[in-house]
Amino acid sequence: xxxxxxxxxxxxxxxxxxxxxxxxxxxxxxxxxxxxxxxxxxxxxxxxxxxxxxxxxxxxxxxxxxxxxxxxxxxxxxxxxxxxxxxxxxxxxxxxxxxxxxxxxxxxxxxxxxxxxxxxxxxxxxxxxxxxxxxxxxxxxxxxxxxxxxxxxxxxxxxxxxxxxxxxxxxxxxxxxxxxxxxxxxxxxxxxxxxxxxxxxxxxxxxxxxxxxxxxxxxxxxxxxxxxxxxxxxxxxxxxxxxxxxxxxxxxxxxxxxxxxxxxxxxxxxxxxxxxxxxxxxxxxxxxxxxxxxxxxxxxxxxxxxxxxxxxxxxxxxxxxxxxxxxxxxxxxxxxxxxxxxxxxxxxxxxxxxxxxxxxxxxxxxxxxxxxxxxxxxxxxxxxxxxxxxxxxxxxxxxxxxxxxxxxxxxxxxxxxxxxxxxxxxxxxxxxxxxxxxxxxxxxxxxxxxxxxxxxxxxxxxxxxxxxxxxxxxxxxxxxxxxxxxxxxxxxxxxxxxxxxxxxxxxxxxxxxxxxx
RNA sequence: UCCGACGUAGCUCAACGGUAGAGCAACCGGCUGUUAACCGGUAGGUUAUAGGUUCGAAUCCUAUCGUCGGAGCCA
Numbered sequence: 001x002x003x004x005x006x007x008x009x010x011x012x013x014x015x016x017x018x019x020x021x022x023x024x025x026x027x028x029x030x031x032x033x034x035x036x037x038x039x040x041x042x043x044x045x046x047x048x049x050x051x052x053x054x055x056x057x058x059x060x061x062x063x064x065x066x067x068x069x070x071x072x073x074x075x076x077x078x079x080x081x082x083x084x085x086x087x088x089x090x091x092x093x094x095x096x097x098x099x100x101x102x103x104x105x106x107x108x109x110x111x112x113x114x115x116x117x118x119x120x121x122x123x124x125x126x127x128x129x130x131x132x133x134x135x136x137x138x139x140x141x142x143x144x145x146x147x148x149x150x151x152x153x154x155x156x157x158x159x160x161x162x163x164x165x166x167x168x169x170x171x172x173x174x175x176x177x178x179x180x181x182x183x184x185x186x187x188x189x190x191x192x193x194x195x196x197x198x199x200x201x202x203x204x205x206x207x208x209x210x211x212x213x214x215x216x217x218x219x220x221x222x223x224x225x226x227x228x229x230x231x232x233x234x235x236x237x238x239x240x241x242x243x244x245x246x247x248x249x250x251x252x253x254x255x256x257x258x259x260x261x262x263x264x265x266x267x268x269x270x271x272x273x274x275x276x277x278x279x280x281x282x283x284x285x286x287x288x289x290x291x292x293x294x295x296x297x298x299x300x301x302x303x304x305x306x307x308x309x310x311x312x313x314x315x316x317x318x319x320x321x322x323x324x325x326x327x328x329x330x331x332x333x334x335x336x337x338x339x340x341x342x343x344x345x346x347x348x349x350x351x352x353x354x355x356x357x358x359x360x361x362x363x364x365x366x367x368x369x370x371x372x373x374x375x376x377x378x379x380x381x382x383x384x385x386x387x388x389x390x391x392x393x394x395x396x397x398x399x400x401x402x403x404x405x406x407x408x409x410x411x412x413x414x415x416x417x418x419x420x421x422x423x424x425x426x427x428x429x430x431x432x433x434x435x436x437x438x439x440x441x442x443x444x445x446x447x448x449x450x451x452x453x454x455x456x457x458x459x460x461x462x463x464x465x466x467x468x469x470x471x472x473x474x475x476x477x478x479x480x481x482x483x484x485x486x487x488x489x490x491x492x493x494x495x496x497x498x499x500x501x502x503x504x505x506x507x508x509x510x511x512x513x514x515x516x517x
Numbered sequence: 518u519c520c521g522a523c524g525u526a527g528c529u530c531a532a533c534g535g536u537a538g539a540g541c542a543a544c545c546g547g548c549u550g551u552u553a554a555c556c557g558g559u560a561g562g563u564u565a566u567a568g569g570u571u572c573g574a575a576u577c578c579u580a581u582c583g584u585c586g587g588a589g590c591c592a
Contacts, residue, residue: 093553097550104552115550118549134542149550149552169542171527174541174542175541178585179584179585181527273592278590281586281587282586289592473592
């Protein structure tokens with residue numbers, strides 16, 4: 001129950017009671033159309049009435065708040081300074097000095113310290129508090145007090161505490177732990193303060209993406225996850241069965257986006273993306289979430305302008321709304337404050353020269369690795385576009401530059417501070433004949449792309465788009481070392497569920513999958 | 518797939534050829550303002566597994582399994 005629900009409860013109960021009494025009177029008069037008859041049994045109506053009458057009595061004689069303290073979220077507790085409230089949550093930690101207990105409570109909205117001196121509560125209750133272990137679920141009643149010593153500004157002077165569910169030997173103690181252990185206990189690790197901060201920032205980033213796109217005329221139209229063939233022939237796909245056919249988990253919604261862009265103009269899709277690449281790095285997940293906008297009648301220049309506005313907005317929005325979370329994570333926000341459009345643009349040619357000057361052995365025509373990306377990104381205090389890659393480094397649908405056919409009209413956006421590529425995008429080949437040649441050159445089956453070629457046959461237009469990996473953006477904005485903490489249940493090379501390490505002797509299958517993870 | 522690092526108490530680590538140790542968590546006790554609280558005590562180990570070298574192996578060697586990081590690939 002939310003704060004407002006709780007605060008309004010007496011009035012609402014009284015109103016509802018009034019309605020029930022009228023309904024009962026109608027029923028007594030033989031009104032068979034009474035809608036309540038079908039909703040409530042006679043017994044439950046009586047129960048409701050007696051409760052309602054109790055509520056009414058309380059209201060008329062004494063302030064109800066004394067007998068029924070409102071349930072408050074910890075984040076809203078400031079509204080009740082000096083008043084009693086109920087907090088429903090979990091015990092994060094406990095300190096005790098014999099005659100006084102300090103209980104750190106969390107409820108998902110925040111954390112607050114409950115203080116109980118021996119004389120504040122009943123002897124049984126004081127004893128009970130002494131036995132509480134980490135992560136016991138409780139309903140605590142106490143008086144909210146502003147206190148300078150409290151990190152959140154408020155404390156709870158406890159009056160009572162009820163145990164909802166006990167907890168014994170919670171594995172994640174308040175001391176340090178290794179990542180492997182924490183990943184094995186990911187389902188419990190999510191209760192800790194840093195994980196809360198990260199996942200709140202993730203939520204804010206997703207909201208910011210949706211809000212910006214919505215405000216700029218983009219319609220969300222999601223692409224399918226089960227697909228019949230590779231969007232990009234080069235990378236590995238997860239294969240699955242589709243009745244008697246083979247199907248693959250989507251590695252991009254891009255081709256479908258091109259169809260919906262021809263239908264709606266500006267569109268985007270947002271969903272999980274799967275790459276069966278055996279990548280074991282801090283930047284890779286097997287399953288990640290990608291947001292992919294696509295625009296009809298847009299050339300690559302406009303594409304980059306949209307991207308820099310989009311990314312600047314996301315960063316500004318997180319700085320505005322999630323300062324506390326960034327602070328919790330120890331993020332240096334001054335670096336994020338510099339992320340303002342326009343972003344620098346570096347051509348692939350310039351990038352190669354820069355890298356060669358920096359002593360990297362790179363030849364024109366090769367793609368950049370993580371090291372190279374970091375060298376390039378380090379030169380700027382905001383994200384940098386690297387554009388006009390050689391055509392042979394890129395997917396078949398990338399449009400070649402008409403003035404320089406050996407390079408594509410595309411760009412990657414590299415985040416600063418070594419976070420690497422967060423966006424890949426470009427202008428799509430809109431000429432049917434050229435596209436057909438490309439499909440042939442890449443050794444892809446022509447039949448599978450009939451529908452895709454249709455888009456060039458019926459009113460083709462120049463169009464562009466990009467894909468942004470949400471987890472990489474979260475890792476960058478939060479300043480994390482590893483991408484695995486940016487998603488609730490990461491799918492990594494050797495990890496499918498919190499407790500299951502994969503081994504070749506133990507093939508993957510539905511039986512390995514834990515419910516809900 | 519390749520390269521590198523690692524595997525010791527529930528957790529984080531120490532011991533580096535000579536009796537396996539500490540902090541946290543658990544349990545018992547103390548403490549009325551603590552902020553990964555603190556203080557005293559108890560319990561907790563076939564040192565990943567299997568071989569080998571040695572008078573003696575957590576330590577050296579071999580294999581297997583597992584974890585982490587990096588490369589390739591990419592968002």
